[in-house]
Structures are given as C-alpha cells and as structure tokens.
Amino acid sequence: MRIVVIGGTGHIGSYLVPELVLAGHQVIVLSRGERTPYRASSAWRRVELITVDRDAEDAAGAFGERIRALDAEVVIDLICFTEASARQLGEALRGQVRHLLHCGTIWVHGPSTLVPTPEEALTEPFGDYGIAKAAIAQYLLGRDGLPATVVHPGHISGPGWAPVNPAGNLDLGVFETIANGNELALPNLGLETVQHVHAADVAGVFLAAMANRSVAVGESFHAVAAGAMTLRGYAEGVARWFGQESRLTYLPWDEWRRTVSERDAEITLDHLSHSPHCSMEKAARLLGFTPSYSALGATLDALGWLVANGQLTLDRPAD
Incomplete structure (x- = not known):
C-alpha cells in the first residue's frame, strides 16, 4: 500500500516507518527535517522524505490538500495537536483515504478513577494538551465517511x-x-x-490497527505497558x-x-x-496485540x- 506518515522521524516513526517498509509498503514521510530517526535502518533508503512546515501550511489552509494530493491509501498522523488541524486533514481525506490513524494520548482521560482505565471510560481531560487531544479524537471517530482509528500512548520511552x-x-x-x-x-x-510505553510497542499498536482495519476503524486503543x-x-x-x-x-x-x-x-x-x-485489554481482544x-x-x-x-x-x- 501507499502510506503517508506525518511526523515520521520522531519517537514512534523511528520504529514504525522501517517496519512499514520491510512489510513491502511504499512509504512517504513528512517532517520538518530538523531531526534524523532515533534508530538506524537501511529501510530509510527506500522512504520518500518530504520537508514541510505543517503549522504554516495549516494556517494557509493548504496542508490537508497537500496530503490529499499524495493519493495515499493509509495516512498516519503522529503530530496533530489541534482540532482545527485535524479537521483540515480529515475533511481533505474524507471519502478518499482507506484508513486514517491518529496519535492521541492517554491524557484524554484526565485523572484516573476506575483502574485499569478502559478506552470507553468517561473522558474528563484537563490542561490544554489533554483537552485538545480529546476534541480531536471526538471529531475523528464521529465524522461520517472518515475511516479513522485513534491510538492513545502513555509516556513514550x-x-x-x-x-x-x-x-x-x-x-x-x-x-x-x-x-x-x-x-x-x-x-x-x-x-x-x-x-510508560516503549516506542516500539506504540508502533506495534499502529501496525496491528492497520492489519485489523475492519475492527479498528471507528475505535480508539491505548498504547501503554501492561x-x-x-x-x-x-x-x-x-x-x-x-x-x-x-x-x-x-x-x-x-x-x-x-x-x-x-x-x-x-x-x-x-x-x-x-x-x-x-488497560490494554481492548488491543489484545480486537487487534491481537500485547506489549513486549x-x-x-x-x-x-x-x-x-x-x-x-x-x-x-x-x-x-x-x-
């Protein structure tokens, strides 16, 4: 498949992108070009790298159309932090993309009440980051015609x-x-x-969600240690x-x-x-994934x- 990874040279992408390449996918990575991946891999030689200033293109209303023009079957967004940015991308890809995967955060839950906390627990986020990520997830998982999955990592390590x-x-x-x-x-x-959660395990949840698209679309999954x-x-x-x-x-x-x-x-x-x-029960039950x-x-x-x-x-x- 043709896959676009937005922010693919960071913590998660350093593990995710080589796995996608080794699985035979055509991978395009968009980043600011300010860092190299944390892990060396010969697979990066087969990746198309595009340098982009997302904030500037979001402000100009051009980023969503840029991604749409890449004509990918799967888009993995690892660096979206505002609902407005998510909406611009989502509306551009609605009706076109086969699967949109977004990186959220367990901060959407706010303070722990029931533990271990399941994905469907009431979200009462606080702080700008958690509130924004909760709004993004609500939009992505509730928009008709947008086959989205949200992955919520813990403290990535x-x-x-x-x-x-x-x-x-x-x-x-x-x-x-x-x-x-x-x-x-x-x-x-x-x-x-x-x-905490290892970046390799976060990448693993994304890969498992892609491999189990039929049950992953419209759902959110935690990516944490057990x-x-x-x-x-x-x-x-x-x-x-x-x-x-x-x-x-x-x-x-x-x-x-x-x-x-x-x-x-x-x-x-x-x-x-x-x-x-x-909790990681949902990922195990629906995706067959357990953290390493x-x-x-x-x-x-x-x-x-x-x-x-x-x-x-x-x-x-x-x-």
Missing part, C-alpha cells in the same frame, strides 16, 4: 531520549541520584502512578538496575515542590494529577542508552 523519571519530571539528575546511591525525596508517599508503576516502585526498580539499595524519603507536596525548579514541579504535578493506569516491554523495561532501555552515551554523571561505571 526508548533509546535516544530521557524518559519521565521516578519524580515525575524530566530531570536527569534524579537518575544520577539513584545510580550513585544517594537519597531521593519523592512527593507525597510516592504512590501516584506513571505508565501495568502502571508507582513513583516509589519505579525508583526502586531503577535502583536495583544500578545495583543500589533505594534510599527514599517523602515530603508533602508543598514542601517537595520547593526542592526542585518551578518547571520540574509543574511537570511533576501534571503527572501526579493524572496518575494514569490504562513492561513499564520498567521500557524506561530501562532508555536509561541504558543514556548511560552508554555519557548522558549521566555516575560515581562509578554502570555494570
């Missing part, structure tokens, strides 16, 4: 970038503290949850990986937030307020890359 850490933010110093056997303070009791981790459990797992005993202390939120930067506190609060724990990586395994794969590439300052070399 893998080699090449820093995963959300056990304090719920992106500070690499948290991993260094654990690796060096030093004491780490966590907010509250460390019992809020995060739910279970969530508490911040405490995550920290303990990382400590074991570094051969250390975890040394954790706990502070009430108002005290803990004063120990980190304002930006780190903001990111942590966002993760604590959501505390996701989403555990939540901890996904983060450790990323952590291994950080260590190997000298991104962490360690008192002693990691084993």
Whole structure:
C-alpha cells in the first residue's frame, strides 16, 4: 500500500516507518527535517522524505490538500495537536483515504478513577494538551465517511531520549541520584502512578490497527505497558538496575515542590494529577496485540542508552 506518515522521524516513526517498509509498503514521510530517526535502518533508503512546515501550511489552509494530493491509501498522523488541524486533514481525506490513524494520548482521560482505565471510560481531560487531544479524537471517530482509528500512548520511552523519571519530571539528575546511591525525596508517599510505553510497542499498536482495519476503524486503543508503576516502585526498580539499595524519603507536596525548579514541579504535578493506569485489554481482544516491554523495561532501555552515551554523571561505571 501507499502510506503517508506525518511526523515520521520522531519517537514512534523511528520504529514504525522501517517496519512499514520491510512489510513491502511504499512509504512517504513528512517532517520538518530538523531531526534524523532515533534508530538506524537501511529501510530509510527506500522512504520518500518530504520537508514541510505543517503549522504554516495549516494556517494557509493548504496542508490537508497537500496530503490529499499524495493519493495515499493509509495516512498516519503522529503530530496533530489541534482540532482545527485535524479537521483540515480529515475533511481533505474524507471519502478518499482507506484508513486514517491518529496519535492521541492517554491524557484524554484526565485523572484516573476506575483502574485499569478502559478506552470507553468517561473522558474528563484537563490542561490544554489533554483537552485538545480529546476534541480531536471526538471529531475523528464521529465524522461520517472518515475511516479513522485513534491510538492513545502513555509516556513514550526508548533509546535516544530521557524518559519521565521516578519524580515525575524530566530531570536527569534524579537518575544520577539513584545510580550513585544517594537519597531521593519523592512527593507525597510516592504512590501516584506513571505508565510508560516503549516506542516500539506504540508502533506495534499502529501496525496491528492497520492489519485489523475492519475492527479498528471507528475505535480508539491505548498504547501503554501492561501495568502502571508507582513513583516509589519505579525508583526502586531503577535502583536495583544500578545495583543500589533505594534510599527514599517523602515530603508533602508543598514542601517537595520547593526542592526542585518551578518547571520540574509543574511537570511533576501534571503527572501526579493524572496518575494514569490504562488497560490494554481492548488491543489484545480486537487487534491481537500485547506489549513486549513492561513499564520498567521500557524506561530501562532508555536509561541504558543514556548511560552508554555519557548522558549521566555516575560515581562509578554502570555494570
């Protein structure tokens, strides 16, 4: 099939695009041209790469027509963040494309209530990102004549970038503290949850949805590891990986937030307020897909890359 992947050189596309090529598809990737894929693969030599400024073309009302003109059977949109952008693409492809797949987020659910949270759970998103992604999903899955599927990833992780850490933010110093056997303070009791997913498994959900189009169209699917981790459990797992005993202390939120930067506190609060724990039952039942990586395994794969590439300052070399 002729497949267009929008934003195909990022986290998910680095795994998804080579798999599409190796499956025999003709693949066209649109990106800003500002990064290379995270994973090397000879398959990229068979990919048509197009540099595009989506924001500018969206503003001019031209992006949807650009994609329509590529005459693809399948379009995979990995970088749509506003309902207006989704509508422009959807209306251009309506009645033409065989399958439109969109990358959403588990943030559409808002705070966890029932866990593990199924896809059909009531969505009460908060924050600009979650609200916008929920509006996009509602449009795509409710538009007649638009055969769409929405995939909602958790905290995407893998080699090449820093995963959300056990304090719920992106500070690499948290991993260094654990690796060096030093004491780490966590907010509250460390019992809020995060739910990582390896980028390879997110790509796997997209591939499974394509392969099972008849049951995937009109549906949304989570793309997460099979279970969530508490911040405490995550920290303990990382400590074991570094051969250390975890040394954790706990502070009430108002005290803990004063120990980190304002930006780190903001990111942590966002993760604590959501505390996701989403179900993968639907993907298993309808698509036959189960994730290969555990939540901890996904983060450790990323952590291994950080260590190997000298991104962490360690008192002693990691084993």
